[in-house]
Amino acid sequence: MDFLHKNFAYKTLPFKEFVKRASEKKHTDFFLCEDESYYLRSLGEDVRKSLSQEPADLSKQFADLAEDFHIPQFFETDQFFSSVFRISSCGLQLWTHYDVMDNLLAQVTGTKRVVLYSPQDALHLYLSGDKSEVLDIDSPDLNRFPQFVKAKRYECVLEPGDLLFIPALWFHNTLALQFGVGVNVFWRHLAADSYDRKDPYGNKDPVAATRALQALERALHTLDELPADYKDFYGRRMIQRIQQRTFCDRVSRTNTQDSKTPASRTSTCTKPG
Template sequence: MAAVNSKSSTQCHLSTKIKQVPILKDVSAELFRENIYLKRKPVVLRGFDIGECVGKWTPEYLIANAEDKPVNVHVSSTPQMDFINKNFLYRTLPFSELVKRASKEINEDFFISPVMDNILMQIHGRKRVVLFNPQDAHYLYLKGDKSSVLDIDDVDIEKFPLFVKATRYECYLEPGDIIFIPALWFHNVISEEFGVAVNVFWKHLDSNIYCQKDPYGNKDPVAVSSAFQIVDRAIKALECLPKEYQDFYGRMLVSRIENKCYLKDLDIS
């Protein structure tokens, strides 16, 4: 899979602010649970023994030992999958064909972390992970929970001028590494070679907060869905006003939400 990007003077290479995701070695499960986890920040854990799968799950091993059952996958002609405009198809492939294709292609995704916490364990191969703080959401050009920015390494700053204000957190995962991605953190993942990884998601809030029909954490919490409906009704109510009044009172609504809801003193940078 390959993509050709046409570059111009209106494009930039990277965000102006880059931070490294901390890499911690030989952290005990107790220390992670009682200290690191409570800080609600991404961190890479290195030195855990996650079994003989590390280094063993090569393409040849997987094809030889896994039953060749059909699996459902996204198939795209470009590395950057566009979950807004749907530049991919859903296909059913034999497992062996999926492994063969995956070993030749580089895939890239950019999306919000589910409302559940997430641990990703890198089993085989090397992977780059870029994350963005949920407090930078207003710089990421969201439509729903997806970003309109597809290539975060080559951003058109005329089209997305605010994106460079977002702080970028980077790390590379080696076989055996574990990364903790707290709920709501946006993440972009690039597999630099054939890779195998395992995700584990869990609910860290009271179960009543989550949509009961959403076992994977892809839907907004129940209270958020209700709030979005209220905002949509508020916007609709302003449509009877002239445009300049809509603009003014729309900004007033945004200001009120900022003053009431934004946790300005919360340090999750």
């Protein structure tokens, strides 16, 4: 599935028929072709009213199934955001993207490959919003995406009963190796008012980050008023300033780690040069 070009269609099926088709490799009944893939991602209440849509909650949309699903106490009850029920056909792949909340990916049945990239490799992933434009991560087009080879790849295969912790901002790409069922559980680790209140999916940038990105766009439009050589020069100054204020040195991270801060949240920022 590719949200850059939206190479899929939304369809409605009785749940029993959906499960039947999703578990098949070839279909006698189909919408587009006999080897099409199927994917279900549960939604919250009032899905047609975007202003009032709630995050998905397994205990509400699939109450009977929720009785069989238990996870360790990774977070406080008031931090809970959503629990997303998923069913995937064998071979169904989801685009590389990041979420702004920590989450656990629980594999219930089937097996799934998960590939992850660090947030510090964002400059190598050719982002369009929260998504990478590199659709084929196994055989990337290096003529279009030459920097992609610099992104360090982490990979695992989840089997039934496995839990994978995916920290906020870590890029991930999933590939169903078998027909399978999974559940994602998202929770807030920042202050509640840091998040967009109209976000039912947990993937909209934090409010402050959105403001910063909007300010950047305004600044870039202002630079357009300058001649090319001035635009280039002041653009480089802006890049240097961003590096000085925000870039983190992952090498020195472990040497200066605060013992009271989890390792996954700790990094030491240094000024280049």
